[in-house]
Amino acid sequence: MNETPVLQVKDLGIDFGGLTAVNKFNITVRKHQIVGLIGPNGAGKTTVFNMLTKVYDPSRGTIELNGQQINKLSTVEVNKAGIARTFQNIRLFDNLSVIDNVLIGMHNSIKYNTFEGIIRNRRFREQEKEAYQKAIDLLSIFKLQDLMDHPASSLPYGAQRRLEICRALATNPSLLLLDEPAAGMNPSETAELMNTIKDIRDHFDIAILLIEHDMKFVMGICEEITVLNYGTTLAFGAPEEIQNNPEVIKAYLGGA
Amino acid sequence: MAEAVKQPLPVLVIGGSMVFLSYLITGIGLGSVYAIIALGYSMVYGIAKMLNFAHGDVIMIGAYVAFFALSRYNLPAVAAVLLAIAVCTTLGVLIERLAYKPLRQATSLSVLITAIGVSYFLQNMAQLLWSSSPKIFSSIVGNRSLTLFDGKMSIAYINILTIITCIVIMIVLTLFINNTKIGRAMRACSEDKDAAKLMGINVNKTISITFAIGSGLAAIASVLLCSTYPSVYPTLGSMPGIKAFTAAVFGGIGSIPGAFVGGLLLGIIENLSKAYISTQLSDAIVFAVLIIVLLIKPTGILGKKVNEKV
Numbered sequence: 001m002n003e004t005p006v007l008q009v010k011d012l013g014i015d016f017g018g019l020t021a022v023n024k025f026n027i028t029v030r031k032h033q034i035v036g037l038i039g040p041n042g043a044g045k046t047t048v049f050n051m052l053t054k055v056y057d058p059s060r061g062t063i064e065l066n067g068q069q070i071n072k073l074s075t076v077e078v079n080k081a082g083i084a085r086t087f088q089n090i091r092l093f094d095n096l097s098v099i100d101n102v103l104i105g106m107h108n109s110i111k112y113n114t115f116e117g118i119i120r121n122r123r124f125r126e127q128e129k130e131a132y133q134k135a136i137d138l139l140s141i142f143k144l145q146d147l148m149d150h151p152a153s154s155l156p157y158g159a160q161r162r163l164e165i166c167r168a169l170a171t172n173p174s175l176l177l178l179d180e181p182a183a184g185m186n187p188s189e190t191a192e193l194m195n196t197i198k199d200i201r202d203h204f205d206i207a208i209l210l211i212e213h214d215m216k217f218v219m220g221i222c223e224e225i226t227v228l229n230y231g232t233t234l235a236f237g238a239p240e241e242i243q244n245n246p247e248v249i250k251a252y253l254g255g256a
Numbered sequence: 257m258a259e260a261v262k263q264p265l266p267v268l269v270i271g272g273s274m275v276f277l278s279y280l281i282t283g284i285g286l287g288s289v290y291a292i293i294a295l296g297y298s299m300v301y302g303i304a305k306m307l308n309f310a311h312g313d314v315i316m317i318g319a320y321v322a323f324f325a326l327s328r329y330n331l332p333a334v335a336a337v338l339l340a341i342a343v344c345t346t347l348g349v350l351i352e353r354l355a356y357k358p359l360r361q362a363t364s365l366s367v368l369i370t371a372i373g374v375s376y377f378l379q380n381m382a383q384l385l386w387s388s389s390p391k392i393f394s395s396i397v398g399n400r401s402l403t404l405f406d407g408k409m410s411i412a413y414i415n416i417l418t419i420i421t422c423i424v425i426m427i428v429l430t431l432f433i434n435n436t437k438i439g440r441a442m443r444a445c446s447e448d449k450d451a452a453k454l455m456g457i458n459v460n461k462t463i464s465i466t467f468a469i470g471s472g473l474a475a476i477a478s479v480l481l482c483s484t485y486p487s488v489y490p491t492l493g494s495m496p497g498i499k500a501f502t503a504a505v506f507g508g509i510g511s512i513p514g515a516f517v518g519g520l521l522l523g524i525i526e527n528l529s530k531a532y533i534s535t536q537l538s539d540a541i542v543f544a545v546l547i548i549v550l551l552i553k554p555t556g557i558l559g560k561k562v563n564e565k566v
Contacts, residue, residue, distance in 0.1 A: 053454055055450070055454070074453075075453040075454060076453050076456055076457065076458050076459075079453075079454060079455065079456035080456050084454075084455075085454060087451070091448055091450075091451040092451075093443065093444050093447040093448060093451070093452075094447060095443075095447060095560070096440075096443055096444070096447065100440055100443070103437070103440055104440050104441065104444045104452070104455055104457065105455050105456075106437075107437055107440070107441055107455065107456055107457050108456045110437045112436075112437070114436075114438050114465055117432055117436035117437065117438055117439070118428065118432055118436075120431070124436070128435065128436075128437075131437075167455065168455075170455075171455055171456050
Protein backbone atom coordinates (compact mmCIF):
# COMPACT_ATOMS: atom_id res chain seq x y z
CA MET A 1 0.00 0.00 0.00
CA ASN A 2 2.88 2.37 0.62
CA GLU A 3 4.14 1.99 -2.92
CA THR A 4 5.04 5.24 -4.70
CA PRO A 5 2.12 6.22 -6.91
CA VAL A 6 2.72 6.62 -10.64
CA LEU A 7 1.20 10.07 -10.60
CA GLN A 8 0.70 12.31 -7.61
CA VAL A 9 -0.70 15.77 -8.22
CA LYS A 10 -1.04 18.24 -5.36
CA ASP A 11 -2.90 21.55 -5.40
CA LEU A 12 -2.37 22.09 -9.10
CA GLY A 13 -3.62 25.39 -10.47
CA ILE A 14 -3.32 27.63 -13.50
CA ASP A 15 -4.43 31.17 -14.30
CA PHE A 16 -4.90 32.57 -17.77
CA GLY A 17 -4.61 36.29 -17.22
CA GLY A 18 -7.22 37.01 -14.56
CA LEU A 19 -9.09 33.77 -15.11
CA THR A 20 -8.39 30.84 -12.83
CA ALA A 21 -9.01 27.82 -15.06
CA VAL A 22 -7.94 25.13 -12.61
CA ASN A 23 -7.38 25.46 -8.88
CA LYS A 24 -6.41 23.09 -6.06
CA PHE A 25 -6.64 20.04 -8.27
CA ASN A 26 -5.50 16.80 -6.63
CA ILE A 27 -5.25 13.34 -8.06
CA THR A 28 -3.34 10.15 -7.36
CA VAL A 29 -2.91 7.37 -9.89
CA ARG A 30 -1.40 4.14 -8.58
CA LYS A 31 0.42 1.47 -10.49
CA HIS A 32 -1.75 -0.62 -12.80
CA GLN A 33 -4.78 1.59 -12.13
CA ILE A 34 -7.30 3.00 -14.61
CA VAL A 35 -8.58 6.33 -13.34
CA GLY A 36 -11.27 8.47 -14.91
CA LEU A 37 -11.38 12.25 -14.99
CA ILE A 38 -14.87 13.50 -15.65
CA GLY A 39 -16.74 16.76 -15.42
CA PRO A 40 -19.08 19.01 -17.36
CA ASN A 41 -17.87 20.77 -20.51
CA GLY A 42 -15.36 23.48 -19.73
CA ALA A 43 -14.55 22.07 -16.30
CA GLY A 44 -10.81 22.11 -17.13
CA LYS A 45 -10.14 18.43 -17.86
CA THR A 46 -8.03 18.96 -20.98
CA THR A 47 -6.30 21.87 -19.23
CA VAL A 48 -5.22 19.38 -16.56
CA PHE A 49 -3.80 17.10 -19.27
CA ASN A 50 -2.03 20.06 -20.82
CA MET A 51 -0.42 20.87 -17.47
CA LEU A 52 0.59 17.26 -16.85
CA THR A 53 2.36 17.20 -20.23
CA LYS A 54 3.73 20.72 -19.72
CA VAL A 55 1.99 22.17 -22.76
CA TYR A 56 0.89 24.72 -20.14
CA ASP A 57 3.03 25.79 -17.22
CA PRO A 58 1.05 25.36 -14.01
CA SER A 59 0.86 28.49 -11.88
CA ARG A 60 0.76 26.51 -8.64
CA GLY A 61 1.12 23.03 -7.25
CA THR A 62 3.30 20.00 -7.83
CA ILE A 63 3.28 17.06 -10.21
CA GLU A 64 5.19 13.92 -9.27
CA LEU A 65 5.75 11.04 -11.64
CA ASN A 66 7.00 7.85 -9.97
CA GLY A 67 8.21 9.97 -7.07
CA GLN A 68 10.12 12.41 -9.26
CA GLN A 69 9.04 16.06 -9.49
CA ILE A 70 8.36 16.92 -13.10
CA ASN A 71 7.15 20.52 -12.76
CA LYS A 72 10.37 21.93 -14.15
CA LEU A 73 10.64 19.60 -17.15
CA SER A 74 9.85 20.54 -20.75
CA THR A 75 7.19 18.77 -22.82
CA VAL A 76 9.83 16.56 -24.46
CA GLU A 77 11.40 15.68 -21.10
CA VAL A 78 8.00 14.84 -19.60
CA ASN A 79 7.47 12.40 -22.43
CA LYS A 80 10.90 10.90 -21.84
CA ALA A 81 10.13 10.66 -18.11
CA GLY A 82 7.13 8.48 -18.96
CA ILE A 83 3.92 10.36 -19.74
CA ALA A 84 2.29 9.86 -23.13
CA ARG A 85 -1.05 11.15 -24.31
CA THR A 86 -3.70 11.23 -27.00
CA PHE A 87 -5.75 14.22 -28.07
CA GLN A 88 -9.38 15.19 -27.85
CA ASN A 89 -9.34 16.27 -31.48
CA ILE A 90 -7.16 13.64 -33.17
CA ARG A 91 -3.67 14.91 -33.96
CA LEU A 92 -1.96 12.24 -35.95
CA PHE A 93 0.74 13.04 -38.48
CA ASP A 94 -1.83 12.92 -41.27
CA ASN A 95 0.36 12.62 -44.34
CA LEU A 96 2.67 10.06 -42.77
CA SER A 97 2.01 6.36 -43.01
CA VAL A 98 0.44 4.49 -40.10
CA ILE A 99 3.70 2.73 -39.25
CA ASP A 100 5.71 5.96 -39.45
CA ASN A 101 3.35 7.48 -36.90
CA VAL A 102 4.21 4.64 -34.52
CA LEU A 103 7.94 4.76 -35.35
CA ILE A 104 7.93 8.47 -34.46
CA GLY A 105 6.69 7.45 -31.03
CA MET A 106 9.80 5.25 -30.74
CA HIS A 107 12.13 8.15 -31.60
CA ASN A 108 13.91 8.19 -28.24
CA SER A 109 14.34 4.44 -27.94
CA ILE A 110 16.19 4.29 -31.27
CA LYS A 111 19.79 5.20 -30.53
CA TYR A 112 21.80 5.62 -33.75
CA ASN A 113 22.89 9.17 -34.65
CA THR A 114 22.35 11.37 -37.72
CA PHE A 115 25.63 10.43 -39.34
CA GLU A 116 24.94 6.71 -38.95
CA GLY A 117 21.58 7.37 -40.58
CA ILE A 118 23.29 8.95 -43.59
CA ILE A 119 25.85 6.21 -44.11
CA ARG A 120 23.35 3.48 -43.11
CA ASN A 121 25.81 1.35 -41.15
CA ARG A 122 25.02 -1.93 -39.43
CA ARG A 123 23.92 -0.36 -36.16
CA PHE A 124 21.43 1.72 -38.17
CA ARG A 125 20.08 -1.30 -40.04
CA GLU A 126 19.77 -3.48 -36.94
CA GLN A 127 18.02 -0.82 -34.89
CA GLU A 128 15.64 0.15 -37.67
CA LYS A 129 14.73 -3.49 -38.22
CA GLU A 130 14.09 -4.00 -34.52
CA ALA A 131 11.99 -0.82 -34.26
CA TYR A 132 10.03 -1.79 -37.35
CA GLN A 133 9.20 -5.19 -35.88
CA LYS A 134 8.15 -3.64 -32.56
CA ALA A 135 5.93 -1.17 -34.41
CA ILE A 136 4.23 -4.00 -36.29
CA ASP A 137 3.67 -5.88 -33.02
CA LEU A 138 2.09 -2.78 -31.49
CA LEU A 139 -0.09 -2.20 -34.52
CA SER A 140 -1.36 -5.76 -34.46
CA ILE A 141 -2.63 -5.30 -30.88
CA PHE A 142 -4.88 -2.59 -32.32
CA LYS A 143 -5.65 -4.55 -35.50
CA LEU A 144 -3.99 -1.90 -37.62
CA GLN A 145 -1.16 -3.96 -39.12
CA ASP A 146 -2.91 -4.38 -42.47
CA LEU A 147 -3.22 -0.61 -42.84
CA MET A 148 0.39 0.18 -41.90
CA ASP A 149 1.43 1.65 -45.25
CA HIS A 150 -1.62 3.86 -45.66
CA PRO A 151 -1.46 7.54 -44.76
CA ALA A 152 -2.91 8.09 -41.28
CA SER A 153 -5.53 10.50 -42.59
CA SER A 154 -7.06 7.79 -44.81
CA LEU A 155 -8.05 5.66 -41.80
CA PRO A 156 -11.64 5.53 -40.55
CA TYR A 157 -12.31 7.62 -37.45
CA GLY A 158 -12.26 4.76 -34.95
CA ALA A 159 -9.00 3.44 -36.38
CA GLN A 160 -7.42 6.89 -36.10
CA ARG A 161 -8.32 6.96 -32.39
CA ARG A 162 -6.73 3.54 -31.96
CA LEU A 163 -3.63 4.65 -33.87
CA GLU A 164 -3.26 7.61 -31.52
CA ILE A 165 -3.19 5.25 -28.54
CA CYS A 166 -0.75 3.04 -30.40
CA ARG A 167 1.57 5.96 -31.13
CA ALA A 168 1.42 7.10 -27.50
CA LEU A 169 2.28 3.58 -26.29
CA ALA A 170 5.27 3.51 -28.64
CA THR A 171 6.94 6.16 -26.46
CA ASN A 172 7.09 3.55 -23.71
CA PRO A 173 5.17 5.43 -21.00
CA SER A 174 4.45 4.49 -17.41
CA LEU A 175 1.36 6.71 -17.46
CA LEU A 176 -0.95 6.98 -20.43
CA LEU A 177 -3.32 9.94 -20.70
CA LEU A 178 -6.32 9.38 -22.94
CA ASP A 179 -8.36 12.41 -23.87
CA GLU A 180 -11.85 11.20 -24.82
CA PRO A 181 -10.73 7.95 -26.44
CA ALA A 182 -14.30 6.85 -27.21
CA ALA A 183 -15.50 10.15 -28.69
CA GLY A 184 -17.32 9.60 -31.96
CA MET A 185 -17.25 5.81 -31.69
CA ASN A 186 -20.34 3.66 -32.08
CA PRO A 187 -21.41 1.39 -29.16
CA SER A 188 -19.71 -1.73 -30.51
CA GLU A 189 -16.47 0.15 -31.16
CA THR A 190 -16.69 1.58 -27.63
CA ALA A 191 -17.17 -1.87 -26.13
CA GLU A 192 -14.16 -3.14 -28.07
CA LEU A 193 -12.08 -0.14 -26.98
CA MET A 194 -12.87 -0.89 -23.33
CA ASN A 195 -11.42 -4.35 -23.73
CA THR A 196 -8.40 -3.02 -25.62
CA ILE A 197 -7.65 -0.49 -22.90
CA LYS A 198 -7.81 -3.16 -20.20
CA ASP A 199 -5.60 -5.40 -22.33
CA ILE A 200 -2.92 -2.79 -22.85
CA ARG A 201 -2.95 -1.93 -19.15
CA ASP A 202 -2.18 -5.58 -18.39
CA HIS A 203 0.13 -6.15 -21.34
CA PHE A 204 2.29 -3.05 -20.81
CA ASP A 205 1.80 -2.81 -17.05
CA ILE A 206 1.01 0.89 -17.15
CA ALA A 207 -1.37 3.22 -15.35
CA ILE A 208 -4.04 5.02 -17.33
CA LEU A 209 -5.78 8.33 -16.68
CA LEU A 210 -8.62 9.07 -19.04
CA ILE A 211 -11.10 11.81 -19.80
CA GLU A 212 -14.43 10.60 -21.14
CA HIS A 213 -18.01 11.74 -21.47
CA ASP A 214 -19.48 8.31 -22.14
CA MET A 215 -20.58 7.33 -18.60
CA LYS A 216 -21.09 3.68 -19.47
CA PHE A 217 -17.50 3.60 -20.64
CA VAL A 218 -16.16 5.43 -17.58
CA MET A 219 -18.18 3.41 -15.08
CA GLY A 220 -17.32 0.18 -16.81
CA ILE A 221 -13.58 0.62 -17.01
CA CYS A 222 -12.35 2.97 -14.26
CA GLU A 223 -11.44 1.80 -10.81
CA GLU A 224 -11.46 5.30 -9.46
CA ILE A 225 -13.01 8.53 -10.71
CA THR A 226 -12.21 12.17 -10.06
CA VAL A 227 -14.87 14.73 -10.88
CA LEU A 228 -13.79 18.18 -11.92
CA ASN A 229 -16.14 21.16 -11.84
CA TYR A 230 -15.21 24.80 -12.43
CA GLY A 231 -11.55 23.86 -12.26
CA THR A 232 -11.65 22.22 -8.81
CA THR A 233 -12.01 18.67 -7.60
CA LEU A 234 -15.66 18.13 -6.80
CA ALA A 235 -15.47 14.51 -5.75
CA PHE A 236 -13.39 11.38 -6.06
CA GLY A 237 -13.93 7.72 -5.34
CA ALA A 238 -15.09 4.42 -6.78
CA PRO A 239 -17.61 4.50 -9.68
CA GLU A 240 -20.57 3.55 -7.44
CA GLU A 241 -19.80 6.33 -4.96
CA ILE A 242 -19.55 8.89 -7.76
CA GLN A 243 -22.79 7.73 -9.36
CA ASN A 244 -24.64 8.29 -6.11
CA ASN A 245 -22.91 11.48 -5.06
CA PRO A 246 -25.58 14.22 -4.91
CA GLU A 247 -23.07 16.98 -5.68
CA VAL A 248 -21.94 15.24 -8.83
CA ILE A 249 -25.50 14.73 -9.97
CA LYS A 250 -26.18 18.40 -9.31
CA ALA A 251 -23.14 19.50 -11.32
CA TYR A 252 -24.17 17.39 -14.28
CA LEU A 253 -27.89 18.02 -14.25
CA GLY A 254 -27.90 21.54 -12.89
CA GLY A 255 -29.04 22.64 -9.43
CA ALA A 256 -32.75 22.41 -8.79
CA MET B 257 28.06 28.86 -101.03
CA ALA B 258 27.65 26.08 -103.56
CA GLU B 259 28.88 23.59 -100.98
CA ALA B 260 26.32 24.67 -98.44
CA VAL B 261 23.54 24.11 -100.88
CA LYS B 262 24.86 20.68 -101.77
CA GLN B 263 25.16 19.60 -98.15
CA PRO B 264 22.53 16.94 -97.43
CA LEU B 265 19.82 17.98 -95.00
CA PRO B 266 20.09 15.08 -92.45
CA VAL B 267 23.64 16.11 -91.47
CA LEU B 268 22.42 19.59 -90.71
CA VAL B 269 19.71 18.17 -88.49
CA ILE B 270 22.13 15.90 -86.67
CA GLY B 271 24.58 18.76 -86.26
CA GLY B 272 21.75 20.90 -84.92
CA SER B 273 20.60 18.23 -82.52
CA MET B 274 24.18 17.82 -81.22
CA VAL B 275 24.29 21.50 -80.44
CA PHE B 276 20.89 21.25 -78.82
CA LEU B 277 22.05 18.29 -76.78
CA SER B 278 25.10 20.22 -75.54
CA TYR B 279 22.90 23.13 -74.49
CA LEU B 280 20.54 20.70 -72.82
CA ILE B 281 23.31 19.00 -70.84
CA THR B 282 24.80 22.34 -69.79
CA GLY B 283 21.28 23.30 -68.72
CA ILE B 284 20.92 20.12 -66.68
CA GLY B 285 24.29 20.87 -65.07
CA LEU B 286 23.19 24.37 -64.11
CA GLY B 287 19.83 22.97 -63.02
CA SER B 288 21.56 20.42 -60.80
CA VAL B 289 23.27 23.24 -58.89
CA TYR B 290 19.91 25.00 -58.52
CA ALA B 291 18.38 21.73 -57.33
CA ILE B 292 21.03 21.24 -54.62
CA ILE B 293 20.54 24.81 -53.40
CA ALA B 294 16.75 24.50 -53.68
CA LEU B 295 16.87 21.54 -51.28
CA GLY B 296 18.14 23.85 -48.55
CA TYR B 297 15.26 26.27 -49.07
CA SER B 298 12.71 23.53 -49.40
CA MET B 299 13.72 21.48 -46.34
CA VAL B 300 13.94 24.52 -44.10
CA TYR B 301 10.60 25.78 -45.36
CA GLY B 302 9.01 22.38 -44.93
CA ILE B 303 10.15 21.97 -41.35
CA ALA B 304 10.65 25.44 -39.86
CA LYS B 305 7.98 27.06 -42.09
CA MET B 306 10.29 29.96 -42.91
CA LEU B 307 12.09 31.28 -45.98
CA ASN B 308 15.76 31.43 -45.19
CA PHE B 309 16.87 34.19 -47.53
CA ALA B 310 20.38 34.01 -46.10
CA HIS B 311 20.77 30.60 -47.74
CA GLY B 312 22.34 32.11 -50.87
CA ASP B 313 24.94 33.85 -48.73
CA VAL B 314 25.90 30.62 -47.03
CA ILE B 315 26.83 29.51 -50.56
CA MET B 316 29.00 32.60 -50.89
CA ILE B 317 30.81 31.84 -47.62
CA GLY B 318 31.30 28.25 -48.80
CA ALA B 319 32.81 29.55 -52.04
CA TYR B 320 35.31 31.76 -50.16
CA VAL B 321 36.30 28.92 -47.85
CA ALA B 322 36.86 26.59 -50.80
CA PHE B 323 38.72 29.33 -52.68
CA PHE B 324 41.16 29.98 -49.83
CA ALA B 325 41.60 26.27 -49.18
CA LEU B 326 42.43 25.61 -52.82
CA SER B 327 44.38 28.71 -53.83
CA ARG B 328 45.98 29.94 -50.59
CA TYR B 329 46.65 26.71 -48.78
CA ASN B 330 46.85 24.42 -51.81
CA LEU B 331 44.69 21.80 -50.18
CA PRO B 332 43.44 18.93 -52.34
CA ALA B 333 39.94 19.39 -53.80
CA VAL B 334 38.33 16.82 -51.49
CA ALA B 335 39.77 18.51 -48.39
CA ALA B 336 38.60 21.91 -49.65
CA VAL B 337 35.07 20.61 -50.18
CA LEU B 338 35.00 18.96 -46.74
CA LEU B 339 36.27 22.15 -45.11
CA ALA B 340 33.61 24.20 -46.91
CA ILE B 341 30.95 21.74 -45.76
CA ALA B 342 32.18 21.92 -42.15
CA VAL B 343 32.23 25.73 -42.12
CA CYS B 344 28.83 26.12 -43.83
CA THR B 345 27.17 23.52 -41.60
CA THR B 346 28.43 25.32 -38.50
CA LEU B 347 27.42 28.68 -39.94
CA GLY B 348 23.93 27.43 -40.82
CA VAL B 349 23.34 26.08 -37.31
CA LEU B 350 24.77 29.27 -35.78
CA ILE B 351 22.50 31.50 -37.89
CA GLU B 352 19.49 29.44 -36.85
CA ARG B 353 20.40 29.54 -33.16
CA LEU B 354 21.24 33.23 -32.99
CA ALA B 355 18.85 34.80 -35.47
CA TYR B 356 15.84 32.54 -36.01
CA LYS B 357 15.38 30.48 -32.84
CA PRO B 358 14.56 33.49 -30.64
CA LEU B 359 11.78 34.29 -33.13
CA ARG B 360 10.14 30.87 -33.07
CA GLN B 361 6.87 32.30 -31.72
CA ALA B 362 7.05 35.52 -33.76
CA THR B 363 5.08 36.22 -36.94
CA SER B 364 6.51 34.83 -40.15
CA LEU B 365 7.05 38.37 -41.43
CA SER B 366 9.50 39.14 -38.59
CA VAL B 367 11.43 35.99 -39.39
CA LEU B 368 11.51 36.86 -43.08
CA ILE B 369 12.89 40.34 -42.36
CA THR B 370 15.49 38.83 -40.03
CA ALA B 371 16.54 36.43 -42.78
CA ILE B 372 17.02 39.34 -45.18
CA GLY B 373 19.03 41.08 -42.45
CA VAL B 374 21.27 38.06 -41.99
CA SER B 375 21.76 37.96 -45.75
CA TYR B 376 22.99 41.57 -45.86
CA PHE B 377 25.10 41.02 -42.77
CA LEU B 378 26.93 38.11 -44.40
CA GLN B 379 27.44 40.01 -47.66
CA ASN B 380 28.84 43.06 -45.91
CA MET B 381 31.00 40.95 -43.65
CA ALA B 382 32.47 39.25 -46.72
CA GLN B 383 33.08 42.63 -48.33
CA LEU B 384 34.92 43.88 -45.21
CA LEU B 385 36.99 40.73 -44.81
CA TRP B 386 37.82 39.92 -48.41
CA SER B 387 36.99 43.13 -50.41
CA SER B 388 34.48 43.31 -53.22
CA SER B 389 36.90 42.54 -56.03
CA PRO B 390 36.23 39.11 -57.53
CA LYS B 391 38.66 36.28 -56.88
CA ILE B 392 39.31 33.69 -59.55
CA PHE B 393 38.26 30.21 -58.51
CA SER B 394 40.15 27.35 -60.11
CA SER B 395 37.79 24.55 -61.07
CA ILE B 396 38.19 21.39 -58.97
CA VAL B 397 38.25 19.25 -62.12
CA GLY B 398 40.10 21.68 -64.39
CA ASN B 399 38.56 23.16 -67.52
CA ARG B 400 38.69 20.00 -69.59
CA SER B 401 35.78 18.67 -71.56
CA LEU B 402 34.63 15.30 -72.73
CA THR B 403 34.51 15.31 -76.54
CA LEU B 404 32.02 13.06 -78.26
CA PHE B 405 30.97 12.30 -81.84
CA ASP B 406 34.26 13.40 -83.46
CA GLY B 407 34.23 16.73 -81.73
CA LYS B 408 30.68 17.58 -82.70
CA MET B 409 29.74 17.68 -79.07
CA SER B 410 31.65 18.52 -75.93
CA ILE B 411 30.56 18.31 -72.32
CA ALA B 412 32.59 19.96 -69.56
CA TYR B 413 33.72 17.51 -66.89
CA ILE B 414 32.37 19.81 -64.22
CA ASN B 415 28.92 19.41 -65.76
CA ILE B 416 29.15 15.65 -65.51
CA LEU B 417 30.42 15.88 -61.93
CA THR B 418 27.61 18.28 -60.99
CA ILE B 419 24.89 16.08 -62.45
CA ILE B 420 26.23 12.94 -60.75
CA THR B 421 26.63 14.76 -57.42
CA CYS B 422 23.07 16.03 -57.63
CA ILE B 423 21.66 12.57 -58.32
CA VAL B 424 23.66 11.02 -55.46
CA ILE B 425 22.49 13.75 -53.06
CA MET B 426 18.86 13.26 -54.08
CA ILE B 427 19.03 9.50 -53.50
CA VAL B 428 20.86 9.73 -50.16
CA LEU B 429 18.60 12.49 -48.91
CA THR B 430 15.39 10.75 -49.96
CA LEU B 431 16.49 7.60 -48.13
CA PHE B 432 17.47 9.68 -45.12
CA ILE B 433 14.15 11.52 -44.92
CA ASN B 434 12.04 8.44 -45.58
CA ASN B 435 13.54 5.84 -43.30
CA THR B 436 15.75 7.16 -40.57
CA LYS B 437 14.57 8.31 -37.18
CA ILE B 438 15.75 11.89 -37.78
CA GLY B 439 14.05 11.93 -41.18
CA ARG B 440 10.83 10.79 -39.56
CA ALA B 441 11.23 13.42 -36.83
CA MET B 442 11.63 16.04 -39.57
CA ARG B 443 8.44 14.94 -41.27
CA ALA B 444 6.64 14.88 -37.93
CA CYS B 445 7.79 18.44 -37.18
CA SER B 446 6.69 19.54 -40.61
CA GLU B 447 3.18 18.24 -39.88
CA ASP B 448 2.56 19.18 -36.25
CA LYS B 449 5.32 20.52 -34.00
CA ASP B 450 3.30 20.39 -30.78
CA ALA B 451 2.22 16.80 -31.30
CA ALA B 452 5.84 15.94 -32.16
CA LYS B 453 7.03 17.41 -28.85
CA LEU B 454 4.46 15.36 -26.98
CA MET B 455 5.88 12.24 -28.64
CA GLY B 456 9.30 13.11 -27.24
CA ILE B 457 10.80 14.73 -30.34
CA ASN B 458 13.17 17.61 -29.69
CA VAL B 459 11.85 20.11 -32.23
CA ASN B 460 14.71 22.60 -31.80
CA LYS B 461 17.30 19.91 -32.40
CA THR B 462 15.41 18.68 -35.45
CA ILE B 463 15.32 22.19 -36.90
CA SER B 464 19.06 22.57 -36.20
CA ILE B 465 19.80 19.34 -38.08
CA THR B 466 17.69 20.57 -40.99
CA PHE B 467 19.69 23.78 -41.18
CA ALA B 468 22.93 21.80 -40.88
CA ILE B 469 22.02 19.55 -43.81
CA GLY B 470 20.75 22.44 -45.95
CA SER B 471 23.92 24.45 -45.31
CA GLY B 472 26.19 21.48 -45.93
CA LEU B 473 24.49 21.05 -49.30
CA ALA B 474 24.97 24.77 -49.95
CA ALA B 475 28.72 24.25 -49.49
CA ILE B 476 28.75 21.46 -52.09
CA ALA B 477 26.70 23.65 -54.43
CA SER B 478 29.15 26.54 -53.96
CA VAL B 479 32.13 24.49 -55.11
CA LEU B 480 30.23 23.15 -58.13
CA LEU B 481 28.89 26.59 -58.99
CA CYS B 482 32.29 28.29 -58.77
CA SER B 483 33.92 25.51 -60.77
CA THR B 484 31.51 26.42 -63.59
CA TYR B 485 31.42 30.21 -63.11
CA PRO B 486 34.86 30.83 -61.64
CA SER B 487 34.58 34.11 -59.81
CA VAL B 488 34.06 34.60 -56.10
CA TYR B 489 32.63 37.87 -54.77
CA PRO B 490 30.48 38.93 -51.80
CA THR B 491 27.12 39.00 -53.62
CA LEU B 492 27.83 35.76 -55.46
CA GLY B 493 25.04 33.90 -53.66
CA SER B 494 22.21 36.32 -54.36
CA MET B 495 21.23 35.34 -57.89
CA PRO B 496 21.67 31.55 -57.54
CA GLY B 497 19.84 31.88 -54.22
CA ILE B 498 16.84 33.60 -55.78
CA LYS B 499 16.87 31.18 -58.73
CA ALA B 500 17.02 28.17 -56.44
CA PHE B 501 14.23 29.58 -54.31
CA THR B 502 12.24 29.96 -57.53
CA ALA B 503 13.10 26.36 -58.41
CA ALA B 504 11.85 25.20 -55.01
CA VAL B 505 8.54 27.02 -55.49
CA PHE B 506 8.39 25.83 -59.09
CA GLY B 507 8.72 22.17 -58.07
CA GLY B 508 6.56 22.50 -54.98
CA ILE B 509 8.20 23.93 -51.85
CA GLY B 510 8.65 21.43 -49.03
CA SER B 511 9.08 18.53 -51.44
CA ILE B 512 12.48 16.95 -52.16
CA PRO B 513 11.65 15.51 -55.59
CA GLY B 514 9.98 18.88 -56.24
CA ALA B 515 13.28 20.71 -55.62
CA PHE B 516 14.99 18.28 -57.98
CA VAL B 517 12.45 18.67 -60.80
CA GLY B 518 12.13 22.42 -60.26
CA GLY B 519 15.90 22.93 -60.29
CA LEU B 520 16.46 20.89 -63.43
CA LEU B 521 13.60 22.55 -65.34
CA LEU B 522 14.78 25.98 -64.31
CA GLY B 523 18.35 25.26 -65.45
CA ILE B 524 17.20 23.80 -68.76
CA ILE B 525 14.76 26.61 -69.53
CA GLU B 526 17.35 29.22 -68.61
CA ASN B 527 20.09 27.71 -70.74
CA LEU B 528 17.92 27.02 -73.77
CA SER B 529 16.49 30.55 -73.62
CA LYS B 530 20.03 31.91 -73.52
CA ALA B 531 21.01 29.78 -76.50
CA TYR B 532 18.01 30.16 -78.75
CA ILE B 533 16.12 33.27 -77.72
CA SER B 534 18.12 35.91 -75.92
CA THR B 535 20.72 36.06 -73.18
CA GLN B 536 19.23 39.23 -71.77
CA LEU B 537 15.72 37.85 -71.76
CA SER B 538 16.56 34.42 -70.31
CA ASP B 539 15.76 35.35 -66.70
CA ALA B 540 12.51 37.00 -67.76
CA ILE B 541 11.53 33.84 -69.62
CA VAL B 542 12.35 31.69 -66.58
CA PHE B 543 10.13 33.78 -64.34
CA ALA B 544 7.37 33.95 -66.95
CA VAL B 545 7.30 30.15 -67.05
CA LEU B 546 7.20 30.13 -63.24
CA ILE B 547 4.18 32.44 -63.23
CA ILE B 548 2.38 30.26 -65.77
CA VAL B 549 3.11 27.09 -63.78
CA LEU B 550 1.89 28.67 -60.55
CA LEU B 551 -1.27 29.92 -62.25
CA ILE B 552 -2.08 26.40 -63.40
CA LYS B 553 -0.83 24.61 -60.29
CA PRO B 554 -0.49 27.01 -57.34
CA THR B 555 1.37 24.52 -55.13
CA GLY B 556 4.06 23.87 -57.76
CA ILE B 557 4.64 20.86 -59.98
CA LEU B 558 4.97 18.26 -57.21
CA GLY B 559 3.54 20.36 -54.40
CA LYS B 560 1.24 18.86 -51.81
CA LYS B 561 -2.43 19.49 -52.22
CA VAL B 562 -3.65 21.36 -49.20
CA ASN B 563 -6.56 19.48 -47.74
CA GLU B 564 -8.89 21.70 -45.88
CA LYS B 565 -10.98 19.99 -43.28
CA VAL B 566 -14.45 21.30 -42.83
